[in-house]
Amino acid sequence: xxxxxxxxxxxxxxxxxxxxxxxxxxxxxxxxxxxxxxxxxxxxxxxxxxxxxxxxxxxxxxxxxxxxxxxxxxxxxxxxxxxxxxxxxxxxxxxxxxxxxxxxxxxxxxxxxxxxxxxxxxxxxxxxxxxxxxxxxxxxxxxxxxxxxxxxxxxxxxxxxxxxxxxxxxxxxxxxxxxxxxxxxxxxxxxxxxxxxxxxxxxxxxxxxxxxxxxxxxxxxxxxxxxxxxxxxxxxxxxxxxxxxxxxxxxxxxxxxxxxxxxxxxxxxxxxxxxxxxxxxxxxxxxxxxxxxxxxxxxxxxxxxxxxxxxxxxxxxxxxxxxxxxxxxxxxxxxxxxxxxxxxxxxxxxxxxxxxxxxxxxxxxxxxxxxxxxxxxxxxxxxxxxxxxxxxxxxxxxxxxxxx
Amino acid sequence: xxxxxxxxxxxxxxxxxxxxxxxxxxxxxxxxxxxxxxxxxxxxxxxxxxxxxxxxxxxxxxxxxxxxxxxxxxxxxxxxxxxxxxxxxxxxxxxxxxxxxxxxxxxxxxxxxxxxxxxxxxxxxxxxxxxxxxxxxxxxxxxxxxxxxxxxxxxxxxxxxxxxxxxxxxxxxxxxxxxxxxxxxxxxxxxxxxxxxxxxxxxxxxxxxxxxxxxxxxxxxxxxxxx
Ligand SMILES: Nc1ncnc2c1ncn2[C@@H]1O[C@H](COP(=O)(O)OP(=O)(O)OP(=O)(O)O)[C@@H](O)[C@H]1O
Ligand SMILES: [Mg+2]
Numbered sequence: 001x002x003x004x005x006x007x008x009x010x011x012x013x014x015x016x017x018x019x020x021x022x023x024x025x026x027x028x029x030x031x032x033x034x035x036x037x038x039x040x041x042x043x044x045x046x047x048x049x050x051x052x053x054x055x056x057x058x059x060x061x062x063x064x065x066x067x068x069x070x071x072x073x074x075x076x077x078x079x080x081x082x083x084x085x086x087x088x089x090x091x092x093x094x095x096x097x098x099x100x101x102x103x104x105x106x107x108x109x110x111x112x113x114x115x116x117x118x119x120x121x122x123x124x125x126x127x128x129x130x131x132x133x134x135x136x137x138x139x140x141x142x143x144x145x146x147x148x149x150x151x152x153x154x155x156x157x158x159x160x161x162x163x164x165x166x167x168x169x170x171x172x173x174x175x176x177x178x179x180x181x182x183x184x185x186x187x188x189x190x191x192x193x194x195x196x197x198x199x200x201x202x203x204x205x206x207x208x209x210x211x212x213x214x215x216x217x218x219x220x221x222x223x224x225x226x227x228x229x230x231x232x233x234x235x236x237x238x239x240x241x242x243x244x245x246x247x248x249x250x251x252x253x254x255x256x257x258x259x260x261x262x263x264x265x266x267x268x269x270x271x272x273x274x275x276x277x278x279x280x281x282x283x284x285x286x287x288x289x290x291x292x293x294x295x296x297x298x299x300x301x302x303x304x305x306x307x308x309x310x311x312x313x314x315x316x317x318x319x320x321x322x323x324x325x326x327x328x329x330x331x332x333x334x335x336x337x338x339x340x341x342x343x344x345x346x347x348x349x350x351x352x353x354x355x356x357x358x359x360x361x362x363x364x365x366x367x368x369x370x371x372x373x374x375x376x377x378x379x380x381x382x383x384x385x386x387x388x389x390x391x392x393x394x395x396x397x398x399x400x401x402x403x404x
Numbered sequence: 405x406x407x408x409x410x411x412x413x414x415x416x417x418x419x420x421x422x423x424x425x426x427x428x429x430x431x432x433x434x435x436x437x438x439x440x441x442x443x444x445x446x447x448x449x450x451x452x453x454x455x456x457x458x459x460x461x462x463x464x465x466x467x468x469x470x471x472x473x474x475x476x477x478x479x480x481x482x483x484x485x486x487x488x489x490x491x492x493x494x495x496x497x498x499x500x501x502x503x504x505x506x507x508x509x510x511x512x513x514x515x516x517x518x519x520x521x522x523x524x525x526x527x528x529x530x531x532x533x534x535x536x537x538x539x540x541x542x543x544x545x546x547x548x549x550x551x552x553x554x555x556x557x558x559x560x561x562x563x564x565x566x567x568x569x570x571x572x573x574x575x576x577x578x579x580x581x582x583x584x585x586x587x588x589x590x591x592x593x594x595x596x597x598x599x600x601x602x603x604x605x606x607x608x609x610x611x612x613x614x615x616x617x618x619x620x621x622x623x624x625x626x627x628x629x630x631x
Contacts, residue, residue, distance in 0.1 A: 003515045010503035297499060300460055301560070302488020302516055304481050398460045402495065 004307075008314035011287075012322075022283045023323035026378055029276040030327025033269050033374045038335045040265050041365035042342070044258045047358055048223050048247065053127040054191065056250040057094075057217025058226055059233065064243040066214060067250070072100050072169055075212040076242060084236055090221050090229060095122045096213040098203050102166030102174065104196060106154040113150060113196045115164070117203025117213075126219060129184070129197065136182030142202065143181025149192040151183050158183060164196075169209035176206045187359045223247065273381055280320075281385045287315065288392045295393065296401025309393050313386065320382040324375050331371075338364035406472070407567045407600055408434035408457055413466035415452050415623075426452040428623040429466070434568070434602060439594045441614035442604040449623040450604035451572055457602070458491050458570045459483045471567045488516055492561030492569035494603075497577045499557035500545040506556045507532060507541040513564040531559040535589060551582025555589060562593070568600035575610055587613050 012019055052058050063076040078096050086094060098117035103110050120139055124130040130138050134148065136158040144162060156162065161179050168174035178198070186192040204210050220229060226246035233244050248255050288295070298308055342363040345353060350360035415427040426449045434440060442450045455461035456468055459475050468475050471490060478486060487493070500509045507528050514524040532538045535555040537548075545553055554574055561569045571590075575583040591613060593599045603610075611617055619627040 003512070007501070007503060014503060293498065294501065297495065298501070299484060300458075300487065300495075301493050301513060302484055302491075302564070304484045304488075306481075307516070399455060402460075 004311050004314055007311055008318055011311075011315050012318050015286075018283060018286065019319060019322075022280060022319060023326060025276050025279045026320060026323025027326035027330060029272050030324055030374045030378060031330045032272065033377070034327070034331035034335060034370050035364075036265060036269070037370045037373060038331075038339070038364045038366070039362050040262060041367055041370065042339070042363035043358075044262070045223070045365055046342075046361070046363045047254060047258070050188075050359060051251055051254055052217075052219060052223065052247050054188070056245075056247050057126075057215075058220040058223050058247050059218040059229060060245050060247075060250060061216040061218070061233075061237065061242050062214065062245065064241055067243070067245060070099070070214070072098075072167070072207055072209060072212075072214070075169075075209060075214045077211050078213045078216070079211055080240055080242065081216055084240075086218075086233075086236065088229070088232060090225055092219040092221055093122065093126055094216055094218040095119060095126045096200060097215050097217060098200060098207070098209070098213045099215075100166065100203070100207055102164045102196075102206075104150065104154065105163040105165070106156040106160060109154045111150060111153055112194065113164075114191075114194050115166075115203055115206075116195060116197050117200040118197055119200055120197075123197075126217070132184040132186055133182050134185045136180070138182055140179075140181030141199075142179065144178045144202070145182040145184050145197040146180050147192045147195040148183050148185040149189070150194055150196070151180070153193070156180060162196075164206065166207075168207040169212065172208045174206050174208065178202070187354055189354060269377070273377060277381050277385060280382060281388065283319070284316065284385055284389050287312065288389045292396070292401045293404040295396055296398050296404070299396060300398050300402065305393055305396065308396075309390050312389050312393060316382060316386050316389070320378060324378050328371055328375065335364050335366060335370075338362075339366040405436045406433050407436050407438075407470065408432070408602070409467075409469040409472075410457070411467045411469075413453075413456060413468060414464050415449070415456060415461070416464040419464065426623050427456065430623070430625055431466075432618070432625065432628075434600065436567075436600055437594070437598040438600050438602070439591065439613075439615040440602045441611050441617050442602065442620060443606070443611055443617055444620035444626075446606070448620040450620060452623075453620065454570050454572050454602070454604055458493060459487055488513060488564065490567045492558075492564065492566035494554065494557045494561050494569060494571035494574045496573045497550070497553075498545075499560070500553055502545050505542045505544055506537060506548065506552075509545070509556055510559045510563050513560060517564055527563060528559075531562060534593075535559045536585075549582065551578050551585055554578060554582070554586050558586070558590065558593075562599065568602060571601065571603035573604055573606065575605065575607055580609070583607065583609065 061081065063074050066074040075098060096119060100115045102113055102115050104113040120129070133145070138145070146156070146162070151157070158180055161177050164176050164178065166174045184195070184197065186195065204212060220226065226248060230244060230246060237244060295308055299305060342361045345360040345362065353360040410430055410432045413427060413430045414425065417424040417426055430453065442453060444450060452461065456463050463476055475483060475486060501512065504512060510528045510531055511524050514527065532541050535558065537552055537555050540548055540552055548556065558569070575586060578586065587610060590601055594601055605611060615631055617629045617631070618625055
C-alpha cells in the first residue's frame, strides 16, 4: 500500500504544470461554488429572518379563520394562550400582535395606514423594532410610533397629534387622537410608507377589542425546525379554536422564490462543473494515454490490472483532493469574513433590493453543508469520470502497449 | 530440467483478414541453465516467439509449457501473477518505472510478491552490487545511462527469482561498451548461478557469446546450434 501511495504521489507530480492547472481549475470551481452558495444561503436566512421577525414569526397562532380573512373580527382572546404552557427549549421568544387598518390624518392630509398593536418591550427583541427608531422616544406611554415615510407624507413630526379613524371589533366605529412619540425608519418600503406601531392595549382600546390579538408569533432557534415544532404545539392547542401555521405556509412566495433561486444556482454550478469536468477528463485521458507503454511494462512484469487501477485511482484521488482542499482553503477565510461583515449594497442595487422588501445587504452563511456539497459534488464527478481510465486499464493489451 | 517446452506452436496475426503466420509450427525445449540466443532477420518472428513464451501474447495453435505448467489456458490475471512469480523480463528500452529510483525499481517486483522488507533489502543490495550499479541506487532512470538502465532491468528481472529471464533485444539501444558490460554480467550470472537466459538479437557480438543459437526465418526454426 505504501508503494502505491508513493508511486501515485510521484506520478501526480510528474507533470507539475498539468497537475497545478487541473488542481487550480478544481479549486476555482469549488471556491466559486462555495462563495455562491454561501451568499445564497446567507440571503435566504436573512430573508426568512426579516420576514419572520417583522411579519409572521417562524410559527404563528391565529384564530382558525384569520389567515383566510385577516379582519379584526377574526382575532382571539389572548387569555386563551396565557393558560397554556408554550415553553419549549427550541423557542426563542413569542409576541402577541394585533393588526388592523385605519385612516390616519394630520392637518388636511389623510392616508391609509396599517396599525400594529404590539408589546413594545418584547418587540424590541423580536423584530428589533427599537433599532428602527430614528427620532423620539420608544417607550413613551400613550404615544404611537410612526413610519418615517408615512410621517413625511402627513407632514407630521414627533410631538404632533395624529387622528386615527376606522372600524373596530364587530363593526363599531373607532376613532382616536394619539400623540406621535417616535419615528421609525424601515428598509422595507411597504412598512416605511404605511406602518403605525401602537402599544397593544392602546390599539385594543381603539378597536374596542379588549384582550384580543390577531396573532401570537413565535421565533424558533432554527427556522428549519418548524415541522418538528408543529406536532409539539398542536397537542398543546388541540382543544382551542386556534390554528398553527409555519412560516413556510404563511410565506409560500418566499419559499418558492428561495427554491427557484437555489435550484437556479445549482444549474449554474452544474454548468460550471461540466466545464471543469471536461478539463479533469482531459487530464485523466492524458494520464493513461501518455503512459500506455509504461502501464504495459507494469502489466508485463507482473503487476495485475486491479493493482494498476488502484495506483491510478490513488493518483486521481490525490489530484482531486488537492484541488478541493485548495478551493476550500481559499473559500473559508473569505466566507468567514463576509459572514461577520455582510456586504452592504449601495446605489441602484440597494434600491432594487429594498423595493423587493429586503435589506440591502448580502449576508454570507457559514454552513458546513456548503463545503460538504461542493466537495462531494467534485468527488462524484471525478468518480464518474474515473470510469474511463479504469476501463482503459482493464482493456489494456500488453503487446499493443509495448509497441507504443 | 526443462524450463520451457513448446509443441507445434503457431501464431497467426489477423486470422480473419490477411493472415500472417508469424510463428509457424515451432517445437522447442529449453533446459535450466541455458544461455540461448534467438536470431534471424527482421520480421522473422523473434519478438512474437518470446512474447508467447512469456505469456504476453496468446498462441494461435500448439502449446506452451513453462516449468511443466501449461500456460495457454490461464486467465489474464492468472497469467499476470504467473509472470510475476516465474518469469523475468528485460525489454529493449524504457523498462523501468520513471518515478522510482534504481533500487526501488528492483524492489518493485518483490513488493508485488509481498516479500518481507529485510529479505527485499538484502536482495536488492546484493543485486545492485553484482550489477555494478551500487553508486546509482538512488538515481531515477532518467539519470542513468542506457547501459545502467538495462543493468537495473536485469536486476529487476532477477529480483523475483524467476525460472528464466526473457530479453528481447536487450542490447539494441546500447553502444558496444555497454553491450559488452551487460553481456559480461548476464554470462557471469548464467555461469555462476545457473540462471537461464533466452534473448533475441541482431548483433553478431551478442550471438558469439551465446551457448545455443536458434535461427528463425519466416516463423520457422531453420537451425538450432549448441556450442
Ligand atoms: N500485431 C501484428 N499484427 C500483424 N502482424 C504482425 C503483428 N506483429 C508482428 N507482425 C508480423 O509478424 C512477423 C513477425 O514479427 P516480429 O515482431 O515477431 O519479428 P521480429 O523478428 O521480432 O522482428 P525485429 O527483428 O524487427 O524485431 C512480421 O512479419 C510482422 O510484420
Ligand atoms: Mg522484435
